[in-house]
Amino acid sequence: MSSALKGKRILLGITGSIAAYKAAMLARLFIKAGAEVQVLMTAAAADFIAPLTLSTLSKRPVYSEVSSESGWHNHVELGLWADAMVIAPATANTLAKMAHGMCDNILTACYLSARCPVFFAPAMDLDMWRHPATQANVRQLEQFGHRLIPPASGELASGLHGEGRMAEPESILEFLEKSLQAANQDLSGINLLITAGPTFEAIDPVRFIGNRSSGKMGVAIANAAAARGADVTLILGPSQERPDSRVRLIRVESALEMHAEALKRWPDSQAAILSAAVADYRPAEAATEKIKKSQDSLSIQLVKNPDIAADLGKQKVNGQMLVGFALETHDAEAQAKQKLERKNFDFIVLNTLTDPGAGFHHDTNKITIFFRDNKRLDFQLKSKQEVAADILDALASILARG
Numbered sequence: 001m002s003s004a005l006k007g008k009r010i011l012l013g014i015t016g017s018i019a020a021y022k023a024a025m026l027a028r029l030f031i032k033a034g035a036e037v038q039v040l041m042t043a044a045a046a047d048f049i050a051p052l053t054l055s056t057l058s059k060r061p062v063y064s065e066v067s068s069e070s071g072w073h074n075h076v077e078l079g080l081w082a083d084a085m086v087i088a089p090a091t092a093n094t095l096a097k098m099a100h101g102m103c104d105n106i107l108t109a110c111y112l113s114a115r116c117p118v119f120f121a122p123a124m125d126l127d128m129w130r131h132p133a134t135q136a137n138v139r140q141l142e143q144f145g146h147r148l149i150p151p152a153s154g155e156l157a158s159g160l161h162g163e164g165r166m167a168e169p170e171s172i173l174e175f176l177e178k179s180l181q182a183a184n185q186d187l188s189g190i191n192l193l194i195t196a197g198p199t200f201e202a203i204d205p206v207r208f209i210g211n212r213s214s215g216k217m218g219v220a221i222a223n224a225a226a227a228r229g230a231d232v233t234l235i236l237g238p239s240q241e242r243p244d245s246r247v248r249l250i251r252v253e254s255a256l257e258m259h260a261e262a263l264k265r266w267p268d269s270q271a272a273i274l275s276a277a278v279a280d281y282r283p284a285e286a287a288t289e290k291i292k293k294s295q296d297s298l299s300i301q302l303v304k305n306p307d308i309a310a311d312l313g314k315q316k317v318n319g320q321m322l323v324g325f326a327l328e329t330h331d332a333e334a335q336a337k338q339k340l341e342r343k344n345f346d347f348i349v350l351n352t353l354t355d356p357g358a359g360f361h362h363d364t365n366k367i368t369i370f371f372r373d374n375k376r377l378d379f380q381l382k383s384k385q386e387v388a389a390d391i392l393d394a395l396a397s398i399l400a401r402g
């Protein structure tokens with residue numbers, strides 16, 4: 001099968017990390033897949049790998065300065081030339097510059113000029129990777145619409161063990177191929193409704209009943225669907241996550257608000273993906289004033305919330321597709337299959353809290369998809385961005401069959 005990289009022009013940005021030696025293999029894989037590769041290196045990267053190695057492999061001069069004896073390297077032209085820019089390895093320093101628009105070398109100058117999709121594969125020590133400043137920069141870059149190729153876990157150059165190793169060149173190639181295939185706009189013209197995040201059910205003006213959903217899974221689906229051409233409306237409960245600007249965002253707090261927004265928008269949608277963790281119950285009455293701790297115990301009467309999924313399922317007409325999630329702790333498969341039937345889903349995405357790295361809050365998830373014809377698809381633990389792509393592949397293939 002021909003690679004999605006065939007005929008593509010790739011700017012490969014290499015920064016100063018020990019993982020820079022792997023960039024030679026990456027350049028070779030891109031070229032073997034049929035891409036043209038222009039290498040950009042920071043000065044620090046040249047301490048780790050010789051530009052000559054990369055110019056020999058790419059059969060093009062390597063640019064490591066904005067100008068050299070051969071003249072000024074036009075970063076604006078290079079930025080426009082590229083079909084994709086891949087920064088691998090991406091150090092904490094370069095990520096910070098990118099997130100804040102700093103531009104003091106050929107790589108960051110090309111990055112600011114690039115109109116193409118940008119991918120970045122971080123490489124650093126585990127504490128640098130975990131640092132809130134690095135994590136904030138990564139989130140910022142994702143909000144710009146750039147794609148994180150998540151680092152792997154393992155032994156690091158420092159001798160420490162943990163997350164921070166650059167993804168292997170083969171995984172970076174696979175990630176890029178999938179993403180560029182996805183750029184085929186196979187969801188173009190589809191109105192897609194997505195619910196995501198938790199709901200908060202007010203007890204009084206200060207307190208609420210909530211749950212541990214971060215919104216990451218649903219926001220990843222929304223961003224990926226918008227990149228594939230869908231017209232996406234995201235109904236998002238209280239969450240720190242921000243979808244990219246192509247997504248129409250509706251903020252809600254409670255299950256009742258999410259229910260009302262979803263029902264209003266469902267008739268105009270071809271498909272809905274319900275990833276929200278909706279509270280099943282809410283306090284029968286929310287106190288208008290802060291409840292004082294005057295008693296030793298306190299009972300709060302709860303009433304059932306409407307089931308958004310079941311209500312959309314009841315109103316589903318021919319040609320509409322409804323995709324649900326199931327978050328389980330036990331009897332996972334049986335529970336998921338029951339929900340598939342009961343809520344009239346076309347397929348259901350099961351994630352279980354017993355799988356390490358799956359479910360709430362993680363940047364990763366591990367899913368199984370169950371279809372109505374008893375078919376199932378099992379997936380490995382992956383980043384939520386990759387999981388989003390797998391779910392949308394399933395949706396797109398059913399939509400394509402009509």
Ligand code: PMT
Nearest residue numbers: 213214215216217275277278307308309325326327360361
């Ligand atoms: O947000 P993250 O931190 O990234 O975590 C992602 C996630 C774990 C929340 C997500 O992957 C997930 O599993 N979402 C569904 C959680 C859930 O509430 O599952 P459930 O089995 O209780 O509900 C089944 C389905 O019915 C879901 O599609 C749910 O959105 C929907 N539902 C449930 C209750 C209700 N009142 N209305 C609904 O629409």
